[in-house]
Every structure is written in structure tokens, then in C-alpha cells.
Amino acid sequence: MEAIFHTQQQSYSHPYLFDSPYTRSFPHKKSLHLNTTNKYEGLRVSEEEYWLKYYEFDDVALEWNNGILEEKPVSDRESYDLYSWFLRLITQYSDVFKEGMLIGLEIGFKLKIGNKTTIRKPDLAFIHKDNPVQMSPQETTYKGCFDICFEFLSDSNTKAIERDTVVKKHEYEKYGVSEYYIFDRLGDETAFYYLNSKGKYKEIKPDRNGVIKSRVLKNFQFRLDDIYNRPVDKILANDSVYSEYVMVDYQKEYKRAEAERKKAEKSDRKAEAERKKAEKSDKKAEAERKRAETERKRAETERKRAEAERKKAEAERKKAEKSDKKAEVERKKAEAERKKAKAERERADRLEKELMTLRKSLEKSSKS
Structure with missing residues (x-):
């Protein structure tokens, strides 16, 4: 792996993708000095060995791509802030509407597509209550197909960015993940997809008010600009985009107090x-x-x-x-x-x- 990336365009051909090779153009960014000590990246191990030794590995989060280990990059502070803000948002939504369960903490699921098998650990995932495969409280891996997967990018690793924006998008589409959300703190790679009736990902575009609306979660929506501005919950609670699920107890108490006032x-x-x-x-x-x-x-x-x-x-x-x-x-x-x-x-x-x-x-x- 190179220590510095400064080219405006690079072509990536993926032998483990299931269609023809894919060419991805990345916008020019400032030079990044990367830590090249990814000691497990590219290591060949069997699926059995991965489950026994690497799935719950303490040192680093590892995914398995058809016999090859892939390290999930460490997040930067701003990406973590974005992750925390969105996690708080969707957790409140899930608590209010109870449409299913939110999954995190490096819980993975197995994708078998043709003769290729991968094990992915999305940063966040959602299992809808109507999904035929549910997850018990004691399970550490999910045996079905997540309804939504969420990935939060770190720009310190171009290969990891490509993996989330290209490879996983392709895998999730083929495996039938209904929606795939990609969050980039810089905004360059942020994208949201839904699986159409033909089994192809189509981009979820913001409406005229800049609002992204989920098709899986009927009432879940958020303003695109807000993932970068990240307003506090009390501001969101007074915003019609979020008022149905953000700080509903506070809103009820506020309305009660307002009524009393x-x-x-x-x-x-x-x-x-x-x-x-x-x-x-x-x-x-x-x-x-x-x-x-x-x-x-x-x-x-x-x-x-x-x-x-x-x-x-x-x-x-x-x-x-x-x-x-x-x-x-x-x-x-x-x-x-x-x-x-x-x-x-x-x-x-x-x-x-x-x-x-x-x-x-x-x-x-x-x-x-």
C-alpha cells in the first residue's frame, strides 16, 4: 500500500466482484499520510478459522471476503461525531415506532452470492420486524439479510472507502439488502440507495426540502444538510422533519408544561x-x-x-x-x-x- 495518495483518478478492478470490473473516480483530496501497519489486511484464512479466531478479534474489526481478511479502518473524531449523531437519531426513531431492531457493535452477517461468500460487519444495521429472520438477544451474528446497512467512512484509507462505496454496495445489492446508507463527513461519497423491484440499487434523492426519506422505515426521514451541521436534539424536536420521533417525551412534557403555562x-x-x-x-x-x-x-x-x-x-x-x-x-x-x-x-x-x-x-x- 502506498503511503501517499495524490492522484485525481485511479482505476480499481475487483476480481472478487460478481460483475465486470468496475472503474471508480475519486475527487482530488489533499495528500494523506497513512499508517501502513495493517498487519491482518489481505491475510488468507478459511471461513472456519475466521469465525473461530478473527470474527470477535479484539485488536481490530475484521471482515472476511471469500477467504481474505479485510480490516475496517479506525474512525476519525468527526466521523465518530457523525456516527453518534445519526445513531442517536435512528435509536430514538426505533424506540418510538418499534418497526424492528437496530444492530451495531461489529455484529456481522454472511452473504453467499453464487460461488462467492463474504462476512460483513456494517457500522449499523436494521432488522425490520417483518423480516422472516430475527435475532435473539444472545446471538453475536445475524443469520439473515439485514434490511438496512449503514457505513460511516473515514478518509484515511482510500481502499476502505472504495470497499464501502463500491464493493459492499455491489454485495448488498446482490444479496438483497433493501437500503444502503453511506455517510462521508466530507460529503464527497455520501449516498443513499434503495433496492427497486428489479433488484437494483437506485439512489434515494432528497426532496425539494432537502429531506431523505426511507422506504423501509415508513416514518424515518432526515435533512441531508443536518448530517453535517448536526443540530442538537432540542432543535430537532421543534423541527417538523424530526418532531414525530425525536425527544417525544420531552415534547410531551414541554407541551404539558406549555399547556400548564x-x-x-x-x-x-x-x-x-x-x-x-x-x-x-x-x-x-x-x-x-x-x-x-x-x-x-x-x-x-x-x-x-x-x-x-x-x-x-x-x-x-x-x-x-x-x-x-x-x-x-x-x-x-x-x-x-x-x-x-x-x-x-x-x-x-x-x-x-x-x-x-x-x-x-x-x-x-x-x-x-
Whole structure:
């Protein structure tokens, strides 16, 4: 293996592929100084020896390709971050929708295609609940065909990149893996495939919103840009692309807390309205009290005025009565004076008649 890769295009012919040789063009990248101590890479061992000695090997993850050992490269930090982010995402999806089981920890499966046999250990895999071959908790290898395989590339090993993007894609397609997802932290080799009705891989392309949607997992989707930006879960939980399965307990609690907050706000608004209503009632009552006090004072003033008028009228009545009494006295006095005058007049008339009679009598006497 060369220590430095700097060519813009290289051709790779794979004698262990099942179709014609495949030519792969890689974009130019900066020179990579590689560690060439892959002591197990290319070692020929039998399948029996692989299962007994190398399948659960502690030093390095090893796959078996038709009699030849192939080392899985060590991940770099950013690739691990991408792996961790996606693992957290699909784990939450699996927990919510329960469509099957997620497999990792270097668990492998055997692919027998024609006269070729390989044993692959995808970085992640998924077994759908409808898959006729399920895996028990104690098993360390899967005896069926995974429904989805996931590989996370490390750009430190061009041969490993080619193995994941070309060789395994070909094997998974032939063996019937329904979907194959390849994640490249640099974005150059990132690709997603589904097996069509003709048994051929077709690329899963993002929709107009940049969202990748699985055909195996009916509700699983993610935004392509997010695998590079890797938003935190709380941001994803508020995104319609992820809200059905990311932090659903948090969302329920948040919605409950939000409902409680809105309920409390409603109660506060109601209490405030009641307070304002009570305050308004108090003001109205105060206004009514003041109006009643004003009316009472006005009534009191009217009563006092009426009392004064009554007293005045009473005084006037008494004065009139006094005047009437005085007038009666005067009338009676006048009547007495009138009667007296009449009596005097009558006496005078009588005296005058008597005098006349006497005069006539004297005259008569003197003549005789």
C-alpha cells in the first residue's frame, strides 16, 4: 500500500466482484499520510478459522471476503461525531415506532452470492420486524439479510472507502439488502440507495426540502444538510422533519408544561379581569355611594328648606290667624259702635219726637 495518495483518478478492478470490473473516480483530496501497519489486511484464512479466531478479534474489526481478511479502518473524531449523531437519531426513531431492531457493535452477517461468500460487519444495521429472520438477544451474528446497512467512512484509507462505496454496495445489492446508507463527513461519497423491484440499487434523492426519506422505515426521514451541521436534539424536536420521533417525551412534557403555562396565563388573565371587574365594581359602588350621599345631602337640604317653608307658612298662618282675630275684634268693636250709634240715633230720634210732641203740646196750650 502506498503511503501517499495524490492522484485525481485511479482505476480499481475487483476480481472478487460478481460483475465486470468496475472503474471508480475519486475527487482530488489533499495528500494523506497513512499508517501502513495493517498487519491482518489481505491475510488468507478459511471461513472456519475466521469465525473461530478473527470474527470477535479484539485488536481490530475484521471482515472476511471469500477467504481474505479485510480490516475496517479506525474512525476519525468527526466521523465518530457523525456516527453518534445519526445513531442517536435512528435509536430514538426505533424506540418510538418499534418497526424492528437496530444492530451495531461489529455484529456481522454472511452473504453467499453464487460461488462467492463474504462476512460483513456494517457500522449499523436494521432488522425490520417483518423480516422472516430475527435475532435473539444472545446471538453475536445475524443469520439473515439485514434490511438496512449503514457505513460511516473515514478518509484515511482510500481502499476502505472504495470497499464501502463500491464493493459492499455491489454485495448488498446482490444479496438483497433493501437500503444502503453511506455517510462521508466530507460529503464527497455520501449516498443513499434503495433496492427497486428489479433488484437494483437506485439512489434515494432528497426532496425539494432537502429531506431523505426511507422506504423501509415508513416514518424515518432526515435533512441531508443536518448530517453535517448536526443540530442538537432540542432543535430537532421543534423541527417538523424530526418532531414525530425525536425527544417525544420531552415534547410531551414541554407541551404539558406549555399547556400548564397557558392555563396559568389564562387563569392570571381571568384573575386580572376579575380584579379589574371587581375594581370597576368598587369604583361603581363608590360612585353610587357618592351619588347616594349627594342625593341624601340634597334631600336633607330639601327637607330643611321644606321645614323652613313649613315653619314660615306656620308663622304666616299664625300671623294671619292673629290678624283675623284682631280684625274680628275690630269688627265686633265696630259692630258695637254701630249698634251704640244706632241706639244713640234711635234715642235721639225718640227724644226729638218727644220734644216735638212737647212743643206741639205747649203751642196748643198757649193758644188755648
